[in-house]
Amino acid sequence: MSATDREQALPDAPPILSDVPGSFTWRVLHDRHPAIIEQVTAAFPYPPRIRAALARLATDAVSGTVEPLPADAHDAADWARWSAPYLGMSWYDVPFLWAENYFYRRLLEAVEYFRPGPWRGLDPFTPQKSAELADPALDADLAALAGLHGRPAEEQLTAAVDAALWGNRADLATRVSDPDAEHRKQAADLVADDSAALRGFLTPGTGGTVCLVADNAGRELIPDLVLVDVLLRNGLADRVELHLKPQPYFVSDAMLHDLLSCLRRLADAEPALRERLWAAQRDGSLEVVTDAFYCEPLSYHDLPEELAGRFRAAKLTIVKGDLNYRRLVGDRHWPAATPFAAVTGYFPGAVAALRTLKSEVLVGAPDVAALDAAGVGWRLDGTHGLIQVRG
Numbered sequence: 001m002s003a004t005d006r007e008q009a010l011p012d013a014p015p016i017l018s019d020v021p022g023s024f025t026w027r028v029l030h031d032r033h034p035a036i037i038e039q040v041t042a043a044f045p046y047p048p049r050i051r052a053a054l055a056r057l058a059t060d061a062v063s064g065t066v067e068p069l070p071a072d073a074h075d076a077a078d079w080a081r082w083s084a085p086y087l088g089m090s091w092y093d094v095p096f097l098w099a100e101n102y103f104y105r106r107l108l109e110a111v112e113y114f115r116p117g118p119w120r121g122l123d124p125f126t127p128q129k130s131a132e133l134a135d136p137a138l139d140a141d142l143a144a145l146a147g148l149h150g151r152p153a154e155e156q157l158t159a160a161v162d163a164a165l166w167g168n169r170a171d172l173a174t175r176v177s178d179p180d181a182e183h184r185k186q187a188a189d190l191v192a193d194d195s196a197a198l199r200g201f202l203t204p205g206t207g208g209t210v211c212l213v214a215d216n217a218g219r220e221l222i223p224d225l226v227l228v229d230v231l232l233r234n235g236l237a238d239r240v241e242l243h244l245k246p247q248p249y250f251v252s253d254a255m256l257h258d259l260l261s262c263l264r265r266l267a268d269a270e271p272a273l274r275e276r277l278w279a280a281q282r283d284g285s286l287e288v289v290t291d292a293f294y295c296e297p298l299s300y301h302d303l304p305e306e307l308a309g310r311f312r313a314a315k316l317t318i319v320k321g322d323l324n325y326r327r328l329v330g331d332r333h334w335p336a337a338t339p340f341a342a343v344t345g346y347f348p349g350a351v352a353a354l355r356t357l358k359s360e361v362l363v364g365a366p367d368v369a370a371l372d373a374a375g376v377g378w379r380l381d382g383t384h385g386l387i388q389v390r391g
């Protein structure tokens with residue numbers, strides 16, 4: 001079947017909206033966004049002007065309509081284009097993915113992130129990110145991850161992929177201490193497991209470039225960095241590109257400053273790992289990449305050519321997390337049995353998704369009827385994960 005035939009064979013899945021009161025997506029807009037604004041308001045001694053802007057956003061986010069960004073915003077023209085189909089509509093009636101992106105852009109506007117002045121460039125989510133890195137529980141994760149060194153390459157890879165996948169969950173220590181047993185246990189929670197195909201791309205001595213599109217900072221970025229280290233040390237890749245967000249996004253998404261904070265944290269806890277990652281950046285085998293696209297209200301179908309070229313040239317692109325998955329497959333009401341390869345056929349190059357489920361979107365999982373029969377909760381609470389690969 002050609003790519004075009006596959007596209008045509010896809011069901012016409014409608015985009016996910018937030019228009020059903022009480023639904024998960026409705027609650028994100030109605031409850032979670034105001035709570036985030038409250039946290040941000042308390043995070044710094046913002047002046048009355050910024051506090052007022054945040055208060056206005058709190059009202060808009062719950063009951064407002066889509067409005068243009070201020071005309072003098074640096075990206076006003078882009079947002080005018082992206083907003084055009086939705087202007088004047090309720091946030092609940094536009095695609096959920098779009099509404100969330102619009103929220104985070106409006107939040108950066110309220111805290112004057114891009115504006116000349118003292119608050120320019122201050123990440124409003126710094127306190128949450130710092131608290132996570134300061135958590136003493138992270139020491140156990142780090143000690144366990146350090147224990148990987150010296151094991152056979154395949155074992156290291158299995159454990160590092162597992163840790164990167166479940167990076168948002170708090171029990172890395174046990175997971176890494178007995179990687180095989182833990183992997184078998186977690187396999188029960190995987191609704192799709194293409195780990196054999198993933199290992200096929202990552203065999204010792206095969207070199208090539210791997211792009212790792214990161215998701216969250218802190219406790220997720222640390223195991224991602226361990227995965228980078230395992231790839232480079234074992235010759236599973238010659239080069240790794242670590243793709244980070246260019247600006248604060250979805251509270252905990254990783255930016256360059258979060259990578260630097262992780263390296264500082266490693267300097268005490270795992271100095272050898274920190275040294276290797278530092279040296280890899282200096283010699284170019286680890287390149288940090290970012291692009292405005294990563295914070296735009298678009299899916300990977302709209303990749304800019306610069307990023308598409310990087311993914312095409314890589315032997316594998318690994319996209320981490322729930323939001324990247326939604327952008328990869330399209331934030332739509334897909335039947336779960338829709339083949340992963342069919343919806344990602346457009347992606348320029350081989351792609352792997354490592355994701356714990358925190359939203360309803362799911363493809364490539366034909367056997368979830370029994371789980372679905374019990375309700376939608378399992379798709380939202382991060383207890384289930386997937387490893388999906390399209391070569």
Ligand SMILES: O=P(O)(O)OC[C@H]1O[C@](O)(CO)[C@@H](O)[C@@H]1O
Pocket residue numbers: 028100215216250320321322323324326358359
């Ligand atoms: O950090 P992750 O894994 O991308 O998850 C973020 C998820 O949280 C939400 O913002 C709200 O649950 C989802 O929309 C999003 O997919």
